[in-house]
Amino acid sequence: MEYDERLARFRQAHLNPFNKQLASRQHEQRPSEETQEVTCEDTLPELPPGEPEFLCSEHVMDLGLSEDHFSRPVGLFLASDVQQLRQAIEECKQVILELPEQSEKQKDAVVRLIHLRLKLQELKDPNEEEPNIRVLLEHRFYKEKSKSVKQTCDKCNTIIWGLIQTWYTCTGCYYRCHSKCLNLISKPCVSSKVSHQAEYELSICPETGLDSQDYRCAECRAPISLRGVPSEARQCDYTGQYYCSHCHWNDLAVIPARVVHNWDFEPRKVSRCSMRYLALMVSRPVLRLREINPLLFNYVEELVEIRKLRQDILLMKPYFITCKEAMEARLLLQLQDRQHFVENDEMYSIQDLLDVHLGRLGCSLTEIHTLFAKHIKLDCERCQAKGFVCELCKEGDVLFPFDSHTSVCTDCSAVFHRDCYYDNSTTCPKCARLNLRKQSLFQEPGPDVDA
Numbered sequence: 001m002e003y004d005e006r007l008a009r010f011r012q013a014h015l016n017p018f019n020k021q022l023a024s025r026q027h028e029q030r031p032s033e034e035t036q037e038v039t040c041e042d043t044l045p046e047l048p049p050g051e052p053e054f055l056c057s058e059h060v061m062d063l064g065l066s067e068d069h070f071s072r073p074v075g076l077f078l079a080s081d082v083q084q085l086r087q088a089i090e091e092c093k094q095v096i097l098e099l100p101e102q103s104e105k106q107k108d109a110v111v112r113l114i115h116l117r118l119k120l121q122e123l124k125d126p127n128e129e130e131p132n133i134r135v136l137l138e139h140r141f142y143k144e145k146s147k148s149v150k151q152t153c154d155k156c157n158t159i160i161w162g163l164i165q166t167w168y169t170c171t172g173c174y175y176r177c178h179s180k181c182l183n184l185i186s187k188p189c190v191s192s193k194v195s196h197q198a199e200y201e202l203s204i205c206p207e208t209g210l211d212s213q214d215y216r217c218a219e220c221r222a223p224i225s226l227r228g229v230p231s232e233a234r235q236c237d238y239t240g241q242y243y244c245s246h247c248h249w250n251d252l253a254v255i256p257a258r259v260v261h262n263w264d265f266e267p268r269k270v271s272r273c274s275m276r277y278l279a280l281m282v283s284r285p286v287l288r289l290r291e292i293n294p295l296l297f298n299y300v301e302e303l304v305e306i307r308k309l310r311q312d313i314l315l316m317k318p319y320f321i322t323c324k325e326a327m328e329a330r331l332l333l334q335l336q337d338r339q340h341f342v343e344n345d346e347m348y349s350i351q352d353l354l355d356v357h358l359g360r361l362g363c364s365l366t367e368i369h370t371l372f373a374k375h376i377k378l379d380c381e382r383c384q385a386k387g388f389v390c391e392l393c394k395e396g397d398v399l400f401p402f403d404s405h406t407s408v409c410t411d412c413s414a415v416f417h418r419d420c421y422y423d424n425s426t427t428c429p430k431c432a433r434l435n436l437r438k439q440s441l442f443q444e445p446g447p448d449v450d451a
Contacts, residue, residue, distance in 0.1 A: 141168035388415035
């Protein structure tokens with residue numbers, strides 16, 4: 001019998017450890033030998049059949065806010081998702097209406113209702129509240145849907161936890177930030193500068209000194225110094241200016257000025273703004289190498305080969321434009337990533353020069369050149385019919401202007417053997433005939449014999 005009494009007291013004390021009324025009542029009454037002889041029927045209330053053995057007092061209202069992780073009284077919601085939280089909020093509202101006005105219980109219920117709503121706001125899907133598009137300072141931010149990718153906010157320099165935080169990415173410059181940091185952005189979108197002023201700084205690290213910046217960051221104007229107090233001054237090798245640690249993350253990028261003048265492709269530290277600008281400009285053909293540094297072709301043999309291949313492709317372009325089969329096969333789309341190659345042979349992008357340095361552009365361009373020449377000279381009869389015969393020697397095969405052993409007249413675009421063209425002391429026969437025809441047309445008629 002003594003064992004049963006102890007078991008009953010143990011069950012009563014451990015059914016609901018957060019029942020404060022029962023705990024205070026047990027502390028007030030010191031256990032004595034008289035109270036220990038209480039039977040199990042006196043201590044435990046009789047439970048209806050089928051109900052779990054919970055001790056849930058009517059005076060304690062639990063709507064899922066109390067830190068009760070060990071027991072689950074009747075009517076408790078674990079609040080693990082939005083639906084359960086909404087149900088708990090509705091029940092809390094009903095309880096508030098039933099309780100007396102201005103009572104302590106009603107005030108506690110109101111506090112619990114506020115906590116429930118805050119928790120619902122945290123768990124609620126951000127798609128219901130945050131807009132999908134935000135336009136700020138020419139940035140066009142789109143809300144990201146990826147939850148598992150871990151990114152870094154470009155504004156506060158902290159990790160973006162996509163699972164519980166809403167974050168945006170600018171479609172123009174790929175600027176990433178939290179939704180709470182959007183209104184704190186002060187730097188305009190770099191893509192606007194690319195669209196309005198697409199040109200490089202071609203001076204190598206044009207430094208003007210930290211004093212010219214008033215010892216402040218060139219972007220956010222935060223105080224900086226070379227000693228690191230209050231913030232470390234970091235130089236951008238592209239602009240030559242100094243930035244704070246929030247605006248300069250020691251990112252590495254190839255500097256266009258060093259490539260054009262020194263053929264130097266070693267990455268150097270640049271600011272975040274410069275890195276985004278260089279990333280957007282890397283494929284834009286804005287470098288006219290013959291004007292910037294014409295001596296570069298004397299030292300880099302690969303550039304001479306690329307220039308010859310580009311000139312040949314420009315000579316092949318008229319064949320494809322007037323050929324139905326070439327237009328249906330869309331042969332010119334082989335150069336859709338380098339559209340400027342079918343427009344001129346002077347403009348280069350940093351990506352072109354980088355591929356030349358790595359040896360990738362020469363191989364790919366040679367394959368495309370071979371494919372184009374094969375169509376014109378072997379596969380298509382219409383393009384073969386547009387070939388030339390050397391009018392100086394009138395011998396040999398059909399000639400095309402992109403052949404390596406031919407020369408093209410600059411006036412009439414006629415094609416000859418290179419040896420025949422330079423060995424002949426006279427002018428181009430076709431140009432000579434054209435000149436004679438012009439002279440005969442403009443020559444004054446003689447006197448009428450019959451008159």
